Amino acid sequence: MSAYDFLNIDRLFTTEELMVKKTTADFVRKEVYPLLQQAHREENFPKQIIPRLAEMNLLGSNIKGYGCAGLSPRAYGLIMQELERGDSGLRSFCSVQGALVMWAIFSFGSEDQKKEFLPQLATAKKIGCFGLTEPDAGSDPASLKCHAKKTKGGWILNGNKMWITNGSIADLAVVWAQLDSGKIQGFLVEKDFKGFSTSLMKGKFSLRVSITSELHFQDCFVPESHILPQAQGLKSALECLNQARYGIAWGVVGSAMECYQTALNYSGQRMIFNKALSSTQLAQAKLVKMIQNITLAQLLNFHISVLKEKGELKPEQISLAKMNNCKISLEIARQARDMLGANGIIDEYPVIRHLLNLETVSTYEGTEDIHRLSIGRSLTGYQAFK
Numbered sequence: 001m002s003a004y005d006f007l008n009i010d011r012l013f014t015t016e017e018l019m020v021k022k023t024t025a026d027f028v029r030k031e032v033y034p035l036l037q038q039a040h041r042e043e044n045f046p047k048q049i050i051p052r053l054a055e056m057n058l059l060g061s062n063i064k065g066y067g068c069a070g071l072s073p074r075a076y077g078l079i080m081q082e083l084e085r086g087d088s089g090l091r092s093f094c095s096v097q098g099a100l101v102m103w104a105i106f107s108f109g110s111e112d113q114k115k116e117f118l119p120q121l122a123t124a125k126k127i128g129c130f131g132l133t134e135p136d137a138g139s140d141p142a143s144l145k146c147h148a149k150k151t152k153g154g155w156i157l158n159g160n161k162m163w164i165t166n167g168s169i170a171d172l173a174v175v176w177a178q179l180d181s182g183k184i185q186g187f188l189v190e191k192d193f194k195g196f197s198t199s200l201m202k203g204k205f206s207l208r209v210s211i212t213s214e215l216h217f218q219d220c221f222v223p224e225s226h227i228l229p230q231a232q233g234l235k236s237a238l239e240c241l242n243q244a245r246y247g248i249a250w251g252v253v254g255s256a257m258e259c260y261q262t263a264l265n266y267s268g269q270r271m272i273f274n275k276a277l278s279s280t281q282l283a284q285a286k287l288v289k290m291i292q293n294i295t296l297a298q299l300l301n302f303h304i305s306v307l308k309e310k311g312e313l314k315p316e317q318i319s320l321a322k323m324n325n326c327k328i329s330l331e332i333a334r335q336a337r338d339m340l341g342a343n344g345i346i347d348e349y350p351v352i353r354h355l356l357n358l359e360t361v362s363t364y365e366g367t368e369d370i371h372r373l374s375i376g377r378s379l380t381g382y383q384a385f386k
């Protein structure tokens with residue numbers, strides 16, 4: 001039993017899945033961890049690791065074919081967990097590339113689009129971003145204003161996207177826009193298309209190890225070959241979110257594990273009133289609450305991976321996992337920060353960085369309230385959003 005695997009849940013995974021977990025964890029520990037403090041201070045993503053993410057098959061790793069690894073939902077989940085144990089921005093980079101961009105093309109693209117773009121995205125020859133959110137359309141993407149008008153040979157895009165991860169470094173943007181008919185449609189916009197530009201968003205106090213941008217479309221011509229032909233309105237965009245939310249449910253448990261482990265180690269060494277902090281009842285109660293919630297979240301993740309493998313995982317079940325695991329991870333990070341005292345606010349320890357990151361992760365991919373309302377709708381049959 002390791003410090004953060006109280007129920008020996010690792011026994012439930014196959015040897016191959018545990019190998020994937022270990023190689024990802026080793027990579028994060030050895031190659032990414034040393035870069036994080038500076039990247040966080042500079043509010044930047046360490047781009048030098050991008051080729052390594054590709055070499056290790058961490059981009060779109062659960063997609064079958066087109067140069068992707070085709071791993072099981074459990075192996076994929078473990079990758080997300082170990083990446084986010086390093087930093088949510090690292091997991092976010094892989095989530096956006098794999099779950100939002102590659103998955104969108106894999107599910108809704110033409111065969112030509114899949115053959116052209118998926119191998120390039122898997123090998124990081126191209127970086128992708130996913131533009132759904134707008135300045136006035138976050139929780140309610142149906143109200144988006146980005147507009148696509150039919151023209152000879154393609155479409156003319158006008159509008160703006162905001163809060164877009166990887167936007168400024170992306171070669172390819174999956175963009176959701178409204179047609180004259182009111183239907184929402186997905187487009188593939190390449191970075192050198194005339195009328196497409198990006199601007200970097202600075203000043204975030206959360207998810208600083210991640211690039212966040214605005215996307216601007218001013219009479220941007222998108223050829224017919226770049227529409228996602230199988231996309232069926234907003235529903236298709238939301239199906240991509242399901243993939244990313246599944247990864248987040250696993251990922252945030254990695255952040256929680258890192259915070260718990262740090263608090264456990266620290267409180268074992270910190271002498272207070274002539275005894276170790278972890279020998280006090282109050283500290284033990286905090287540590288027990290942390291491992292209790294981590295263990296329940298690990299079991300929840302394992303179970304949704306079984307449902308996903310069988311093709312039975314429903315959106316509201318993903319909502320439950322995303323909502324629960326973000327909430328408990330944020331609570332664990334706050335508790336760990338408290339247990340480190342003043343050291344809890346300094347970036348010599350990973351806790352404050354995880355705590356700040358988790359504020360974003362609780363908001364993006366559907367806020368806690370949005371997931372609560374989605375679950376409420378599935379329980380009662382009444383939708384309470386509007």
Ligand code: TGC
Nearest residue numbers: 092095132138139141142165235238239244315364365366
């Ligand atoms: P609503 O009428 O409920 O749905 C429209 C159609 O879509 C279907 N549907 C879903 N299908 C698949 N998966 C889901 N999760 C689905 N949710 C709904 C629904 O059945 C319906 O189908 P049909 O056949 O009847 O047309 O739509 P609504 O306008 O009432 O909105 C529902 C709501 C609020 C749940 C949804 O819009 C929502 O999820 N809002 C949150 C927005 C969000 O999460 N944005 C994320 C942007 S991407 C991002 O944050 C990336 S962060 C980077 C990283 O991941 O690391």
Ligand code: FAD
Nearest residue numbers: 130131132133138139163164165207364365366367369385
């Ligand atoms: P709002 O929708 O304005 O919500 C504000 C508050 O209202 C929240 O508390 C919410 O829970 C509450 N609320 C919403 N609806 C109701 C209701 N019916 N009843 C009561 N309360 C309600 N988006 C992308 O498309 N691509 C990306 O790559 C991406 N990356 C991101 C990266 C970062 C760092 C961040 C912070 C965001 C990113 N997002 C991205 C956007 C993200 O998905 C949105 O921020 C999120 O969906 C919430 O939208 P909003 O910020 O507009 O909040």
